[in-house]
Each structure stands twice: as C-alpha cells, then as structure tokens.
Amino acid sequence: MTQMKNAFFRGIQDGTPIGLGYAAVSFSLGIAMRNAGMTWYQGFLLSLVNLASAGQYADLQVIAADGAYLEIVLVTLVANARYLLMSTALSQKFSPRTPMRHRFFTAYAVTDELFGLAIHQDGYLNPHYYYGAMSMAVPGWCIGTALGILAGNILPESIVSALSISLYGMFLAIILPPARHDRVIAAVVLCGFALSTLTQYIPFLSTMTAGTKTIILTILIAGCAAWLFPHTEDDHDA
C-alpha cells in the first residue's frame, strides 16, 4: 500500500512540470477553439477525451468547417497515428503480473511527454506512478483549454489576435529544431509547407477542406519519406 502511494506521489512530482507546460499549450489551443466558436465546456470536453495537441487542432479544422463525421475520424487517426508506436513500446514496459485493467487506464493518457517519463523508468512500469503523473497532466491540459477560451472572450481583440499566433509558434518550435539535424525531416517539413500552399491556392484543389488536405498530404509526404528514407534508429523517444 505505501509502495503504491510512494509511486503515485513520485508520479505527481514528475508530472507537475508537464501539467504546467500542458496548460500553456492548451491555453493557445483554447484561443484557436474560441476563434472557431467553441464554448469553454466544449473545449474542456474535447481536451478531456483527446489529450492530444496536433490531433485536437486537426479536429478543430473539421469542426470549424462543419466537415463530415468521417473526416473527423480520419483526421484524428492520422494526426494521432504516432501513438500507435508509443503504445506498442509502452506495452513492453508492463510486467506480465500487472493486471490487465491498468493497461486500459494507462492507455487513456499516452502522450509524448508522459510516454517519455514512463519509458525512462528503470525496469517495469508501476501504473500508480503513471496515474500520479496523469493526475497533474490531464487537469493542466483541460483547464488550460477552458481558460484559453474564456480569456479569448474577455480580452481585447488586439491581444487575442496576438495570442492566436502562439499555437503556430509552438508548432514551429516542435518541427524546426529536429529539421536542423535531420535532412529528411527538413525535407518533410518543406514539402508540407509547399504542398499545403499549393493546395490552398490552386483553384481545383482549394475546394478541399482543411481536414481532408491534412489527411491526404500527411499520408503522401510521410509515406514517401518512409519509402525513400526508412528510419532505422531505435526511436524509443519518438
């Protein structure tokens, strides 16, 4: 019992900085949701059930455009596909003696940062450690989203306009640093910018919704990159 408690509190400790970081990112996401007309409780709910930044932003594109239900299914699948890789890696961190139910609870909160914490634990993962970290990260993510939407409704338009750019700044901070050291990633990013621009301005292609464009271009670019430049390193931290 005390061992369980200790693991949980260790998780809270390690999860606290993650929760704070999540609040900042989801605040920006909340601003974008507010611009798309979502209320604070809808944003809170979307964050609660998804717990994914890129995935939720992709969802938002579909919601804002009143896209088909199939579109939100596919866009969520594509934008969150990398979690397949993390969950399979995390699967190996469970002791065969850990009851199955812990896999169902842990799965809910597989994110880049929490996965990073779990994978760096020595030996098997204690699920209570993961729950401790979740108890900080999940509220940080959801409350940050709601606050972003509320702030967007209250703050003057000049501030909201400035804050609206922050989410894109965060995306740049995620994709550009690795692009410096990895030419394939650099090429993937540049192709993404270029093809996205082309589809936006070419008359026939511009009728495509933002969600569909994200799905098709992601599969096309990542698919070609994987075919031409297989990534062979053991990417535990992917």
Add this chain to the structure above:
Amino acid sequence: MTHNIYVYILLSGLVSYLIRVLPLTLIRKPIRNVWLRSFLYYVPYATLAVMTFPAILYASRSPIASFAALLAGGALALRGRSLPVVAAVCCITVFLLESILLHS
C-alpha cells in the same frame, strides 16, 4: 448540413483512445515493419507542417504581421530556442506590428 459538436467530440475521443489502447491490450507486440515504423515517425512532422503553413498567415488580423512572426519564430526555433520563447516572440511580433499597421 450542420453537424453536432458533441458527436464530433465523441468520435475524436473514441479514435484517440482506440489508437492508444489497442497496442497496449490486443496487439502487445512491437511494430517490426520498417516502412510502417518510418511512416509513423515522419507523420507528426508532416501533419504539423501542413497545418502550420499557410494557415499561420491568417491566424492574426494582418497577414504581414503573421508572416513577420513566422520569420522571427522560425529563426529562433532553428537556433534551438525553447517552445515558450518561440511562442512568446511570435505573439509579441504580431502585437507590435498590428498596432503599427492597423492604426495608421
């Protein structure tokens, strides 16, 4: 046709959970296929790049201010500056440029 926001939320949440829970419960084996591993590795960069540009240009009230934020934030990100710094510089750039461009 107008779609229900709660159906959107439910569907996205369901897909997000299935992606995470299936490998942890049913599959439980590492993905060995090199193409699939590579594909999943490149996906986030492709998705984020596609969603960032040119959408970033229309994020603020002035495409010029947004473009300046892209250059400033992009330069800092390439130098390896942290996420909050890059995001803050983008916001400040837009705020300053908009206050000049939209009030003259």
